Amino acid sequence: MEATTLSYTNLHNHGELFANFFRARHETFIGRKRWDLPQVDGMEFDQYDTAASRWVAVHDRGQVLAGVRLLPTTHSCGIYSYMIRDAQRGLLGSIPSQLLWREAPIGQHIWECSRIFVSEAVPARARLGVQFQLIHEMVLSARDLGASMVLGLIPANAPRLARRVGLDCQPIGEVMQIGEPHVCVEISLATKMH
Structure with a gap:
């Protein structure tokens, strides 16, 4: 098992991994969760998959x-x-606009994490290790990109896992039903900056 952070500048070095990443997202978000999302050739994507994005794959x-x-x-x-x-800002009908207690921040040191998933093909005995590897690589990548804070809209039970691996993960909004309970969180990377 390995972890790779993909970008438009390095995807040519990783063969099918980039396409397989979007196929795995399709399997999770369209196949299993039945979300109505853009798709083509068995791959899920949206307007946030741009050249500015990075994709962490385990x-x-x-x-x-x-x-x-x-x-x-x-x-x-x-x-x-x-x-x-x-x-x-009300641009996405599928996510309530009152998801934060304050205005959404913008800053060079703040990145958003989204479309977090673990494949159903991962056996229960291996899931925790895969989750740890994903969080570890996400932190390393975010730090390399200059982030000291990451925002995310995650399943409401996920902050417990984040705390188990030593992340400072705090809710910044109410728990909302988006298919299942979700909450916006702020993950401080300051404690991970040494």
């Missing part, structure tokens, strides 16, 4: 086991910025 022999997308909060593409902020 994989084994080409099979993507888990992943997350990172996007700078300073980026914009057309009318879109980042998912949490755009939901707050």
Whole structure:
């Protein structure tokens, strides 16, 4: 098992991994969760998968086991910025606009994580290890990109896992039903900066 952070500048070095990442997202979000999302050729994507994004993939022999997308909060593409902020601005009908207790922040040191998943193909006995590997690589990548804070809209039970692996993860909004209970969180990387 290994972890790779993909970008438009390095995807040519990783063969099918980039396409397999989007196929795994399709399997999770469209196949299993039945979310109504853009798709083509068995791959799920949206307006936040831009050249500014980074995709963290945990994989084994080409099979993507888990992943997350990172996007700078300073980026914009057309009318879109980042998912949490755009939901707050009322641009996304599928996510309530009152997901945060305050205005969505923008800063060079703040990145958003989204589309977090672990494949159903990962056996129960291996899931915790895969989750740890994903979080570890996400933290390393975010730090390398200059982030000291990451925002995310995650399943409501996920902050417990984050705390188990030593992340400072705090809710910044109410728990909301988006298919299942979700909450916006702020993950401080300051304690991980040494």
